[in-house]
Amino acid sequence: MNIRKNQARLSRAEKRRFVNALLTLKRNGTYEEFVTLHSTFFLSDQDAGSRVGHRSPSFLPWHRRMLIEFEKALQTVDRRVTLPYWDWTQDRSPASSLWAPDFLGGTGRDLDGQVMDGPFAYGSGNWELKVKIDENPFLRRQLGLSPRAPELPTKAEVESVLAIDEYDTEPWNSTCATGFRNHLEGWRGPNVHNRVHLWVGGQMATGVSPNDPAFWLHHAFVDKLWAQWQRRHPRSRYLPAESTDQVRGFRATLPPWNDVTPADLIDHRRHYFFDTDFFPFRGREDGAANADGRGGDGRGGDEDAA
Numbered sequence: 001m002n003i004r005k006n007q008a009r010l011s012r013a014e015k016r017r018f019v020n021a022l023l024t025l026k027r028n029g030t031y032e033e034f035v036t037l038h039s040t041f042f043l044s045d046q047d048a049g050s051r052v053g054h055r056s057p058s059f060l061p062w063h064r065r066m067l068i069e070f071e072k073a074l075q076t077v078d079r080r081v082t083l084p085y086w087d088w089t090q091d092r093s094p095a096s097s098l099w100a101p102d103f104l105g106g107t108g109r110d111l112d113g114q115v116m117d118g119p120f121a122y123g124s125g126n127w128e129l130k131v132k133i134d135e136n137p138f139l140r141r142q143l144g145l146s147p148r149a150p151e152l153p154t155k156a157e158v159e160s161v162l163a164i165d166e167y168d169t170e171p172w173n174s175t176c177a178t179g180f181r182n183h184l185e186g187w188r189g190p191n192v193h194n195r196v197h198l199w200v201g202g203q204m205a206t207g208v209s210p211n212d213p214a215f216w217l218h219h220a221f222v223d224k225l226w227a228q229w230q231r232r233h234p235r236s237r238y239l240p241a242e243s244t245d246q247v248r249g250f251r252a253t254l255p256p257w258n259d260v261t262p263a264d265l266i267d268h269r270r271h272y273f274f275d276t277d278f279f280p281f282r283g284r285e286d287g288a289a290n291a292d293g294r295g296g297d298g299r300g301g302d303e304d305a306a
């Protein structure tokens, strides 16, 4: 059973296994396929054209499938590995353990934004970028330095987006004034998903964002927010039900896989669980045992209680 955990609660061994699986996929070339996949769709997804991965209702199912594929690839290296999620409403500082040298490494240096520590520093010899938008072969980050994203989204901001009842609305792109999806993606309202990309900076703020392993942890959390929204709005449905010229409906196949529809992806439990799925009735103040049986730290385990 795949259980995706909050990255803040991973053991040292779990972090090591996740990092090792990433480095193996990098070495054997599989990793670049995912960067290319994302970049290709990022460039072709347009407000006035066909759009699948971004700026459209299928933003959430498309990334869910991408993450499932990536998680499977990690598991070919080590079947115990699952994608951790980064709850940036909680771990919201460049000093968070997420950015320590034993996990993702930290922010980039002033000179050129190059990440200098951790397993994904260019100097480690294990993380040379191949799918690039500039000449630089090194991973860059500028945590919290973007004037457009000085702070990560807050819990209150996320709550305001989770409160939106309707999944999506016409014209099904980045200009929708209402709708959960466009607010979560970040084109309207407090800017949730997009802002986290900008806050990390470097490649994360571009179409080749999966070059930074932070991409997976960020999107695993965005994916989790979708599941939380579903739980809060049991009568809301994926929209549009039918496809339009440019947008995928509920039963339309999603490229590039073409063997999966939003309907197939609507329930994450067919594919994996979140650590928080196991205590759906826990109260907010409850600091009891987490899904892994360890003593609670009161974090992360209560969001689905609403």
Ligand SMILES: [Cu+2]
Pocket: 193, 197, 219
């Ligand atoms: Cu993203």
